[in-house]
Amino acid sequence: MANQRIKEAQRVTLIGFFANLLLxxxxxTAGIVGKSSAMLADGVHSLSDFITDVIVxxxxxxxxxxxxxxxxxxxxxxxxxxxxxxxxALLIVALILFWESAHKIxxxxxxxxxxxxxxxxxxxxLISIVVKEALFRYTKRVGERIDSPAVxxxxxxxxSDAYSSIGTTIGIxxxxxxxxxWRVLDPIAGxxxxxxxxxxxxxxxxPSIDELLEHALPTEMCEKIGKAIIANKDVISFHKLKTRKxxxxxxxxxxxxxxKNHSFVEAHNITTxxxxxxxxxxxxxxxxxxxTEPIDTSLSAH
Numbered sequence: 174m175a176n177q178r179i180k181e182a183q184r185v186t187l188i189g190f191f192a193n194l195l196l197x198x199x200x201x202t203a204g205i206v207g208k209s210s211a212m213l214a215d216g217v218h219s220l221s222d223f224i225t226d227v228i229v230x231x232x233x234x235x236x237x238x239x240x241x242x243x244x245x246x247x248x249x250x251x252x253x254x255x256x257x258x259x260x261x262a263l264l265i266v267a268l269i270l271f272w273e274s275a276h277k278i279x280x281x282x283x284x285x286x287x288x289x290x291x292x293x294x295x296x297x298x299l300i301s302i303v304v305k306e307a308l309f310r311y312t313k314r315v316g317e318r319i320d321s322p323a324v325x326x327x328x329x330x331x332x333s334d335a336y337s338s339i340g341t342t343i344g345i346x347x348x349x350x351x352x353x354x355w356r357v358l359d360p361i362a363g364x365x366x367x368x369x370x371x372x373x374x375x376x377x378x379x380p381s382i383d384e385l386l387e388h389a390l391p392t393e394m395c396e397k398i399g400k401a402i403i404a405n406k407d408v409i410s411f412h413k414l415k416t417r418k419x420x421x422x423x424x425x426x427x428x429x430x431x432x433k434n435h436s437f438v439e440a441h442n443i444t445t446x447x448x449x450x451x452x453x454x455x456x457x458x459x460x461x462x463x464x465t466e467p468i469d470t471s472l473s474a475h
Contacts, residue, residue: 178319185315186327189308193219196304196334200297207294211359215298215341219334253384253418255323260378263333263370270337270367277360287356290345298342305335326377333370340366390416390423394454398425401450407431407443409468424460425451433467440465 197219204213281287309331316324344359351358389395395416402411409430416425429447431440444463452459 178321181315181319182321182324185312185324189312189327189331192304192308196301200301203293203297207291207297209290209294209341209345211341211344211363212290212294212297215301215334215337219301253322253381256326257378257381257385259323259326259330260374260381263330263374263377266333267367267371267374270363270370274360274363274367278357278364281357281360286353287348287359289348289353289356292349295342295345295349298338298345301338302335302342305331305338309335322377322380329373329377333373336366336369337363384418390418390425397454398427398451401454402427402429402447404450405443405447407435407439408447409470413464419460422459423455424462425455426462426464428464428466430466430468432470434470435467 197216200212200216200219202216203209204211204216277287309328312328312331313325316322316326316328340362341359343362344356347358348356390398395414398414398416399411402408409432411427411429413428414425415427416423418424429444431443435443444465447463448461451461455461
């Protein structure tokens with residue numbers, strides 16, 4: 174199952190990789206031939222997708238490796254690290270687009286005339302929107318099906334490129350159809366798009382940072398775990414619940430209190446039942462460590 178998940182992730186990433194290759198070459202060529210700085214910048218933006226595609230392919234292969242003596246909890250955090258790198262790449266792209274757009278707006282205010290682009294640049298932008306939106310939907314759907322944050326993050330990178338192309342299309346169309354004074358629409362649209370891309374980068378990067386810093390699971394999930402534990406009639410109470418994510422899996426440690434009169438075998442069976450109940454909430458691949466504490470229930474009865 175794990176191998177199949179990795180194969181699906183690699184397949185969808187390779188499809189995006191070759192699509193990005195064709196789009197990047199096409200947009201850069203259209204930017205040069207069509208004399209469109211916006212399209213040329215959009216083509217460079219597409220080149221950043223190559224970096225993320227390579228990152229995803231490499232790190233997904235690493236994350237799919239079985240646990241070993243040096244990685245007893247598996248290699249799941251390689252995927253988390255890949256997601257963080259993608260978010261950083263998105264943020265860098267957003268900052269570059271923001272700076273370039275703001276600079277063009279300022280130059281336009283100072284009286285500089287933005288060159289009029291050719292129709293080839295407009296067609297390239299329209300094709301890019303369609304292709305990148307299709308890649309986004311396909312990649313995101315596969316990522317959600319195999320529960321891969323890195324693949325989902327890569328899907329959002331496709332969407333960011335589509336956003337960039339929308340801004341480029343508006344700017345190019347405005348420059349061609351509305352005249353010289355309206356060519357400033359290009360950098361204005363780019364400025365707005367860069368903010369959207371930065372927001373996507375933050376939404377993707379924050380969970381990865383939390384996981385790498387051993388952040389606990391959300392309160393709602395911890396409450397579900399607590400209910401699963403206490404649902405066992407033999408568990409008196411529990412405490413010291415510690416949770417964290419390891420890539421696509423979850424690890425937790427917890428202390429449960431049992432009547433001291435239970436035999437060793439009975440305590441073991443109760444622990445197994447609690448573990449199975451927790452796995453129903455978290456998934457069968459969860460790493461669960463349960464410590465039992467004997468309690469004298471006769472004292473609490475008085």
